[in-house]
Amino acid sequence: MSADMNLKIKVWRQKNNKASGSFETYPVVANEHMSFLEMLDVLNEGLVNQKKEPIAFEHDCREGICGTCSMVINGQPHGPSSGTTTCQLHMRHFKDGDIIVVEPYRASAFPVLKDLAVDRSAFDRIIQAGGYISVNAGQAPDGNAIPIEKGRAGQSFEAAACIGCGACVAACPNGSAMLFTSAKIAHLGHLPQGEVESNKRAQAMVAQMDKEGFGMCSNIGACEAECPKEIKLENIAFMNRSYLKAVFSGEEV
Amino acid sequence: MSLNSKIPSGALAEKWTKYKSTMPIVAPNNKRKLEVIVVGTGLAGAAAASSLGELGYSVKCFTFHDSPRRAHSIAAQGGINAAKNYANDGDSVYRLFYDTIKGGDYRAREANVHRLAECSVDIIDQCVAQGVPFAREYGGLLENRSFGGVQVSRTFYARGQTGQQLLIGAYQSLSRQIALGTVQMYNRHEMLELVKVDGKARGIIARNLLTGELERHAAHAVVLATGGYGNVFYLSTNAMMCNVTAAWKSVKKGALMANPCFTQIHPTCIPVSGEYQSKLTLMSESLRNDGRVWVPKKKEDAQAIQQGKLKGVNIKEEDRDYFLERRYPAFGNLVPRDVASRASKVECDKGHGVSPTGLAVFLDFSDAMYRYGKTEANKKGMTGLSDAQIVALGEEVVSAKYGNLFEMYEKITGENPYKEPMKIYPAVHYTMGGVWVDYNLETNVPGLFALGECNFSDHGANRLGASALMQGLADGYFVIPYTIGTFLANEISTPKIKNDLPEFIEAEKATKALIDKLLNIKGNQSVESFHRRLGKIMWEYCGMARNEAGLVKGRQMIRELRAEYYRDVFVPGSNDEYNPELEKAIRVADLLEHGELMMVDALNRNESCGGHFREESVTDDGEAMRKDDEFAYVAAWEWNETEPILHKEPLVFENVELKTRSYK
Amino acid sequence: MKWIITFFSSSIGKKLLMSLTGLFLILFLVVHLIGNLQLLKDDGGEAFNTYAYMMTHNPLIKIVAYGNYFFIILHAFVGISIALYNKGAKGQKYAVSNSNKTTWASKNMALLGTLILAFILIHMGDFWFKMKFTDELGMKSYEGFPEVRDLYTRVSTAFSQLWIVVVYLIGMMVLSFHLWHGFQSAFQTLGFNHKKYTPLIKSVGKAYAILIPLGFAIIPIWYFLFKTM
Ligand SMILES: Cc1cc2nc3c(=O)[nH]c(=O)nc-3n(C[C@H](O)[C@H](O)[C@H](O)COP(=O)(O)OP(=O)(O)OC[C@H]3O[C@@H](n4cnc5c(N)ncnc54)[C@H](O)[C@@H]3O)c2cc1C
Ligand code: HEM
Ligand code: HEM
């Protein structure tokens, strides 16, 4: 077995949405095989054993796919490894004696609920605005009725890989949700099935995104750099194109 | 109580079609007045809520997640089956039906499984129309691959993220209904109680997880799509928040829990690395298409590996035991999950395991890389390559097929699986058991339906790969929209159910009392520690191999653990805030009861079938022995603290012949 | 016509304004630089002064010039309002910042822009304002032209003062940073991003961001070093 690592975790504690928060520092003994969340589990178990309130953080699948885990580690959403969610980040990327600063996502549209947990329901509302194809169960033609060029299907898939974790917003100095929104617009827009509604979709989703209070993109690229699913900035360009096309050629919505 | 499965009459292949066209339906103007609660937003729940919304019912949908998109279905990797026969390899609805029945070791209902196979075809169409980016061929048509335990290529997939893509599709449909106002979505709401009025399911008590407030929600019918209970083992491939609470509370209100001991243990998971471990990660079954499973022949070698003195790559070919190929020459590394898992356990128990804990076997791709490398070299007309160059070519092919899985493996273990064989070990993955339902997916409580992994229906004693996604979506998109009508057609004159009926008040009070009780124990042990101990008991006594003495002992241990829980658990914080520890405490309380029932069921079923292996019931050469004359029934349990009551639903097979599964 | 308002109040609409005005200014700078390079001709200012005359009297160019003022103001106004909005949208900042994956310029466009604005104001006050609205400049006559204002002398006097030269050099540095990010960003905003041509846009952008400010910077340096004594 590998040697223990003695770490200090400096973590944001905030009772609830109304309270103001502050940092607290806790010692924890970890080892390199643990995931970052397992390290927090150990820390929490210790807190509970001392009858203290554990650190609230969100997580579920712990496989990097559900998009629930959300925190900023030493200034980076999901921590130092690229293309990795917090739950898949392992402690071997840290070393004995490190002080690790853990903060919640920061963006006005993602208010802090408690400690490291934030409210990302704005994302749901963006999808509700138009991130779908209007087809009822039972209406569909045969799956092979419309062939789709492999490359196009691939582009669509790559955008569809977004897990809705919100790290893009957390990373963006402008608190912009353009990467997330564009990933959905591109996922559906690249497919013939999705093209039908693309004008309406682009306008409605962008309007909702703006309404939620996300910032505007200055093409900084921090979102792409921190996205655990490596969603590309090309999607934002695709969204801009779709939106401009929709505004100048589509119906008013 | 006699269990009426309500299987329609007629020939197997015509049952569903005929039934669909004759069953009672609700007129559109009445649908609006009827309210339906759907609990869960996984494939089954999201599909159900959106299609019921599309039909015009007033739907209220609940999930404890912060968004419907986070449901555990998101994690499914491998694919979804459908009898499309696009591969032209002789697949058909009947063959899918047959494979599923056989794969389930003849412990599922014929009629349900056949309907599932019929619906499978529509699912793919529906998903494509929703924008699910399935893998495609160069010609632009859908691509298929083969998946464990079957001989045709019928699995549709989207890289290693099929579940994610299907769930996003369902989530999008659901989002559309939410926007249209037909579905009212309650995120971060956990169902903690079922409310029955006059014997019918009429609502739920849900806790708002942000404020702790208990809410009474009434409706004409309640649909559960709350997933499986694999987390009773603590360590499993399930997401951390998967639990049995919704199903269990319903069982406590009179629903029956069927075949709870049928759990699937998946052979290819990343082994446990330490005590702190919180969950196990699945490596998709598709890896066994190309990987060879082995352990060192010599115990000394295994020990040296365990101590870190030797590496797998350094063991000579003749000192390797490819035990699946040795024991099952016909299917080799592609034997069904239960068989592969047990074989690995046997080797590790004999001391041939290869991780520090001794609980792991190798999954080796070096042969595949060499083989693919050669084909690739031929294709490109390259000659005179060194072995290393060939392997490098092969690596590219393997990476194109499994790249994301290899990456995931490396992230977790820190080892490079292209250079060293993977280490894998079986882990709990899926629960075939669940709430008992009839052909309409209605439980024995009128108005209460159960879909997806939450019910027991289609997989018998073992589920084939890529068929859970199929079942969840079939249930949600294509079954419940029809079958719920059989209940609701009689409710059109029932006025809106009021949530201030005494039954609701009562149920809310009881829930509040339970929460207060847990908070006030103020003991010394964390919820997590109890959960971990429960998991160990389950794994030890109700895991891959079970026997009478162990099950009796295990049951007793769980009862003691449960008593200790109510004496000594410590739940920090209060009810009226966001309190994940309290949420967990409520879930673990239910798992502590459900675990006991699993032991009871396993003890009762003195046969080996599918994922349930009783050491007492084996053939002479140690293979599982089913006892069709004694146990060809569904064991549906009515819960009570002292002695759960067994109700049997006999399984009648009119269309398939019961055979011993043989993979030799 | 509601859609126009909706469009320009949307995030992408505002971004489109930024991008188009920015690209216009990029074009302006090229033209301006070419014109200004006449200052380097050793002809006592004839080429430059006649060029300046033409620039201020050709009606077409006049229209473009007014457009230019307007675009500068629009670009600055929208840019600053976006930046303020974004600051609010971000809310609280991180205690630890980690920025090794992004460029400094991209995150400081508003600061850089404000400095450019300040530069433009100083610059226009010095040359353009004095030429247009004061009689400080002497007159000169060249063949084929009526009397023209001697902007050339004004420029060379200005660039004989060290502090002005320094201000210009700083201004050009700032401009360079602004364009380092801005050039390629404008194309991304318009929706041009493809692996086939984006690398080209990025390279051209970087070259532009270096060469154009450098071209401008040569003028004050040259004057200061070679014309002052
Ligand atoms: C790692 C992994 C890989 C898999 N790969 C495959 C595969 O390749 N192919 C395949 O066919 N199957 C696969 N499976 C199985 C399959 O993913 C699941 O069986 C299936 O997705 C279950 O779907 P579901 O809709 O029934 O439940 P889930 O997706 O588990 O959804 C349950 C829902 O219920 C909600 N819920 C539960 N309880 C409550 C409550 N009390 N109150 C409110 N809401 C509640 C949850 O929030 C969630 O929304 C895999 C499973 C795992 C673990
Ligand atoms: C250092 C090199 C520069 C010199 C010598 C220079 C010189 C001049 C002169 C002489 C004028 C007035 C006459 C005219 O319209 O041509 C002018 C105008 C102007 N300059 Fe410059 N300039 C320089 C750099 C810049 C830069 C970098 C910018 C922008 C960021 C700029 C923006 C302007 C503007 C907006 C006007 C007003 C233009 C008009 O009236 O159309 N200049 N410049
Ligand atoms: C001649 C001078 C200038 C040029 C050539 C120029 C050019 C550009 C370009 C090309 C962009 C990128 C647009 C995009 O991302 O789509 C940009 C962005 C920006 N500019 Fe300028 N600009 C100039 C002056 C100014 C001034 C004077 C200000 C403000 C006072 C300013 C503020 C900004 C800001 C804030 C942005 C970022 C906008 C965003 O992306 O959100 N610029 N500029």
Ligand code: SF4
């Ligand atoms: S775009 Fe990337 S960072 Fe943003 S939500 Fe999707 S996966 Fe997360």
Ligand code: F3S
């Ligand atoms: S970091 Fe922000 S500014 Fe745009 S490119 Fe990404 S959203």
Ligand code: FES
């Ligand atoms: S917990 Fe699911 S992505 Fe991290």
